[in-house]
Amino acid sequence: MADTFYDVMRRQGISRRSFLKFCSLTATSLGLGPAFVPQIVHAMETKPRTPVIWLHGLECTCCTESFIRSAHPLVSDVVLSMISLDYDDTIMAAAGHQAEAILEQTIEKYDGQFVLACEGNPPLNEDGMYCFQGGIPYLEKLKKMADHAAHIIAWGSCASWGCVQAAKPNPTQAVPIHKVLNKPVIKVPGCPPIPEVMTGIVTYLLTFGLPELDRQGRPKMFYSQRIHDKCYRRPHFDAGQFVEKFDDEGARKGYCLYKVGCKGPTTYNACSTTRWNEAVSFPIGSGHGCIGCSEDAFWDKGSFYDRVTDIQPQIESTADRVGGTLAAVTGAAVVAHAAASAIKRARDTKGAKTTEKGGA
Amino acid sequence: MAAYVTQGFELDNSGKRVVVDPICRIEGHLRIEVNLDDRNVIRNAVSTGTMWRGLEVILKGRDPRDAWAFTERICGVCTGVHALASVRAVENALKIQIPNNANVIRNLMHATLYAQDHLVHFYHLHALDWVDVVSALSADPKKTSELAQSISSWPMSSPGYYRDLHSRLAKFVESGQLGPFSNAYWGNPAYKLPPEANLMAVGHYLQALDFQKEIVKIQTIFGGKNPHPNWMVGGMPCSINVNETGAVGAINMERLNQVSKIVDDTIAFIDNVYIPDLLAIASFYKTWTYGGGISSKSLLSYGDFPEIANDYSASSLAFPRGAVLNGDLSTIHEVDLDDESQIQEFVDHSWYTYAEAGKGLHPYNGETNPKFELGQGVKGTKTRIENLDESAKYSWVKAPRFKGSPMEVGPLARYVIGYLQGKPEFKEPVDKVLTDLGLPLEAIFTTLGRTAARGLECSWAAHKMRQYTDELIANIKAGDTACANVDMWEPSTWPKQARGHGFVEAPRGALGHWIVIENQKIANYQCIVPTTWNATPRDAQGQIGAYEAALMDTKMEVADQPLEILRTIHSFDPCLACATHVMSPEGKELTSVKVR
Numbered sequence: 041m042a043d044t045f046y047d048v049m050r051r052q053g054i055s056r057r058s059f060l061k062f063c064s065l066t067a068t069s070l071g072l073g074p075a076f077v078p079q080i081v082h083a084m085e086t087k088p089r090t091p092v093i094w095l096h097g098l099e100c101t102c103c104t105e106s107f108i109r110s111a112h113p114l115v116s117d118v119v120l121s122m123i124s125l126d127y128d129d130t131i132m133a134a135a136g137h138q139a140e141a142i143l144e145q146t147i148e149k150y151d152g153q154f155v156l157a158c159e160g161n162p163p164l165n166e167d168g169m170y171c172f173q174g175g176i177p178y179l180e181k182l183k184k185m186a187d188h189a190a191h192i193i194a195w196g197s198c199a200s201w202g203c204v205q206a207a208k209p210n211p212t213q214a215v216p217i218h219k220v221l222n223k224p225v226i227k228v229p230g231c232p233p234i235p236e237v238m239t240g241i242v243t244y245l246l247t248f249g250l251p252e253l254d255r256q257g258r259p260k261m262f263y264s265q266r267i268h269d270k271c272y273r274r275p276h277f278d279a280g281q282f283v284e285k286f287d288d289e290g291a292r293k294g295y296c297l298y299k300v301g302c303k304g305p306t307t308y309n310a311c312s313t314t315r316w317n318e319a320v321s322f323p324i325g326s327g328h329g330c331i332g333c334s335e336d337a338f339w340d341k342g343s344f345y346d347r348v349t350d351i352q353p354q355i356e357s358t359a360d361r362v363g364g365t366l367a368a369v370t371g372a373a374v375v376a377h378a379a380a381s382a383i384k385r386a387r388d389t390k391g392a393k394t395t396e397k398g399g400a
Numbered sequence: 401m402a403a404y405v406t407q408g409f410e411l412d413n414s415g416k417r418v419v420v421d422p423i424c425r426i427e428g429h430l431r432i433e434v435n436l437d438d439r440n441v442i443r444n445a446v447s448t449g450t451m452w453r454g455l456e457v458i459l460k461g462r463d464p465r466d467a468w469a470f471t472e473r474i475c476g477v478c479t480g481v482h483a484l485a486s487v488r489a490v491e492n493a494l495k496i497q498i499p500n501n502a503n504v505i506r507n508l509m510h511a512t513l514y515a516q517d518h519l520v521h522f523y524h525l526h527a528l529d530w531v532d533v534v535s536a537l538s539a540d541p542k543k544t545s546e547l548a549q550s551i552s553s554w555p556m557s558s559p560g561y562y563r564d565l566h567s568r569l570a571k572f573v574e575s576g577q578l579g580p581f582s583n584a585y586w587g588n589p590a591y592k593l594p595p596e597a598n599l600m601a602v603g604h605y606l607q608a609l610d611f612q613k614e615i616v617k618i619q620t621i622f623g624g625k626n627p628h629p630n631w632m633v634g635g636m637p638c639s640i641n642v643n644e645t646g647a648v649g650a651i652n653m654e655r656l657n658q659v660s661k662i663v664d665d666t667i668a669f670i671d672n673v674y675i676p677d678l679l680a681i682a683s684f685y686k687t688w689t690y691g692g693g694i695s696s697k698s699l700l701s702y703g704d705f706p707e708i709a710n711d712y713s714a715s716s717l718a719f720p721r722g723a724v725l726n727g728d729l730s731t732i733h734e735v736d737l738d739d740e741s742q743i744q745e746f747v748d749h750s751w752y753t754y755a756e757a758g759k760g761l762h763p764y765n766g767e768t769n770p771k772f773e774l775g776q777g778v779k780g781t782k783t784r785i786e787n788l789d790e791s792a793k794y795s796w797v798k799a800p801r802f803k804g805s806p807m808e809v810g811p812l813a814r815y816v817i818g819y820l821q822g823k824p825e826f827k828e829p830v831d832k833v834l835t836d837l838g839l840p841l842e843a844i845f846t847t848l849g850r851t852a853a854r855g856l857e858c859s860w861a862a863h864k865m866r867q868y869t870d871e872l873i874a875n876i877k878a879g880d881t882a883c884a885n886v887d888m889w890e891p892s893t894w895p896k897q898a899r900g901h902g903f904v905e906a907p908r909g910a911l912g913h914w915i916v917i918e919n920q921k922i923a924n925y926q927c928i929v930p931t932t933w934n935a936t937p938r939d940a941q942g943q944i945g946a947y948e949a950a951l952m953d954t955k956m957e958v959a960d961q962p963l964e965i966l967r968t969i970h971s972f973d974p975c976l977a978c979a980t981h982v983m984s985p986e987g988k989e990l991t992s993v994k995v996r
Contacts, residue, residue, distance in 0.1 A: 088575070088577055089575075089577055089579075091577075096429070098451060098453045099977065100427075100473050100474060100475050100476040100977045101427045101428070101475070101476045101477050102473070102475075102476020102477075102479060102627040103476070104476075105476050105477055105479065105627045106476075106627055108520075108524075108609065108612070108613065109613040109616065109626070109627075110613075111613060114609075115609060115613075116606050116609045116610055119579060119580065120568075120572060120579065120606075123579075124577040124579045125580050126578075126579055126580075126582055128580060129422050129424040129426075129429075130424070130425065130427070130525075131424075131425060131524055131525075131580050132424050132425065132580045132581075132582070132584075133424075133425070133533070133581050133584035133585070134424065134582065134583040134584045134585070135420055135422060135423050135424040135425070135962055135966055136419065136420035136421055136962055137960075138583040138584065138585075138961075139422060139424050140422075141583055142582055142583055163452075166770075166772045167782060167783050169772050169782065170451065170452045170453075170772075170796075171429065171450070171451045171452070172429070172450045172451075172785070173421065173422045173429055173450060174422060175419075175421060175431075175780060175785035175786060176783060176784055176785075177783050178429075180783070203473070204453075204455065204470060204473040205453040205455075205458075207458045207470075208458065209457065209458070210458075211457060211458075211770075212452060212453065214453075231473065231628060232476060232627055232628065235613075273649070285886045285889065286634070286635070286637055286639075286883075286884045286886050286889070287637075287639050287882065287883045287884035291637075291639040291650075292639045292640070292641040292644070292646060292647075292650050292881075293641070293644075293645060293646025293649060293650075294646045294648065295646075295649075311625075316620050316624065316625040316626065317616060317617050317620040317625065317626055318613075318617070320617045320620040320621060320658070321620045321621055321624050322624055322625060323623075323624035323625055323630050324624070325624060325649075326620070326621065326622060326623055326624035326630065327624075327636075327637040327638040327639050327650070328623075328624055328630035328632065328637035328638075331469055331630075333628075339458075339470070343462075343463040343465065343466050344465075344466050344469060345463070345465060345466070
């Protein structure tokens, strides 16, 4: 089980020749000359697995559950061969003092060298005692470990944005971890994030180092395009073919779910391409609109069944440009329709907060 | 605290205080404190939920059709159970009837969760309380293979398989990087398995980890993803189309075939790996008879898996419904979630206050006013707690009671109630296990009994998955492809006021949601979840809950290694995010909606 990086690559069918090539590419990408290749080879073949400390604040553990669904790589390979998951209260054998001692040992032995993976977030109200572990506030534990970590990952929408416990009125004052840490955070949002995106980020860190992040701190490779951009139902959107009501004729034909509230047009995530659980499906593929779970404050943007009214006519690719004109016409029509119903809704609720404002 | 007697237990907190915080290998955050006498026997036990999130306040004023998504995020381990309870509550309130296919698909998704969740619990959250990973190093791979093949026909059991596993394990341990197995209790005398049984279990720990992700694909097919699949009020969003244009975008033959394959594989894994392992491990722990707690006295099950769509009466439910009180196993009490005298929540020892102190409130009238205050006897400070004071408030978990009694919920409760009702699908497997192990009926009222009931239930659920898959195909064949009833989808069709409840038997036990709808919005939402029942703190009478009672009188082999505590607490499969989800704005009293 204690395989080096090289062992794992070999078991996955990668030849020694490819491995050496990989090492020389790594040397080049790091701006190192060919002289450094043997050193990289040596390190990959012998270096200890990177310690990972996985903390849990206010959360529901869906991120851990998602992580263990990873198929490539298998989570058993990640945990036993690629990283050293030295602390994760959901799966670790020890408890109590023996568990907490591992945190101290990690700081002593791997100061500045371990990855801190954070699931959930800290509450600030009541001096942080809405979430305490070992008798002390989670906030304290989080800050302490962050001070000594090499990289910090925010798993899921709780750690990245706040998620459900931070939805209005956020009574515990739960905050995303970047608000309380003074170090860069790699945000991997989603409720939960896609299993292979999670293991993809971890293996990327081990293989290539820090991934390129967008302005909000999300890895560009998985979060730079909208669900809508790569949705297989997009042609139906462009053609104006919509599900009008759940289980209608359009639903049975797999038409676009825009009119029943799909948030795909405003949600940045990899669901429509990577898909879920070994690409078996994704929300739209099984007939329900995207609820936008990787977006900041998605809980407070109105009902999941309200139509999105703020589609950006942004064109990212030539493929988009092809269907662009048609999409613009259809889009304008549905937006106009949605706006009309929003006005009606606002009138019906007589001055109550409209759902578009959220929290209504 | 002076020693006192409650529910047949003598509580005495004069001995050495041992704290276990965090309890790992659970969902959420839990703290246990116990007092040991000079023989290292637990004489007092204190269960504390150490997190507070909740959703009830956040849900107020929102669209009832969205509630399933919010409540689903109460728990990502038993993912979907809150969503199911929520859509049932809204449908109950608005009197919405769901199509047969939606009922069958929900049953299938729910049974799928049972199979995956119980399997993961046994191997990844509970097994290390019984299995010594380091001892597995002394195992002979050939003998391990013989052992494995003597108890099951499961193919991955050759001497070669165990030789590879052994060398991988040896290399892992020699690396000095023990990962999740660091700092644990290896070598503790409470571990009783021979090295070969330990090595076999380690092999199945890894196989189960790889396999569990297959089971949930059924939820992905119908719900789009897992964890946190999609549901909807009025039915299910996954339309069925097996014949016509566009079938590739719906539930079609290929999807049904995939479901069917996963069902077969799931049954095979559970019946050929989980169940034989459970029996093999149990056979070495027959004399460890601790952990019964209140399981022979107070049990509750709401029942679940309606075999007839929209009929939630006991006769339609595949899971038993009823309650046992005061140790009287001859009487099964009726359960009514709308009866305000049956289910009530108390907060005398919880970090909340009620307008009327000491009163119990039915969920329709529930209040949630947080108040974090520590008792006089606490050692430490507000943000550095060494020992809690259980004579004061000491947990973020409320104290639910059924007719005034703390109750145990979960697989053991369901199996005992089903057994007492004489239902063969629950009675026969229990009798068979007891006969095979040579144990009397009383042996089920233990930690091990709880763990065994969960295993039997996992197998039951896997076979139910087959039944529901076949029913779905039969329905479609008969020409019924309806999946959702949207007649009352638009809020304008709803009455001005409505209220209802939705119940589910979650893997961890009885789960109830109560909703009050006014002017098309949520006016009040309350949940009482399984771990709230089991992890409950005391009440004004000093009655202890299922966790606390189950720890009583247990002898610890090594006082500072909490192996026995973990064993018993894990046998309940705690879920603390569920137990302590309730929320309200700080200090502000919440409106308690009184409908009557």
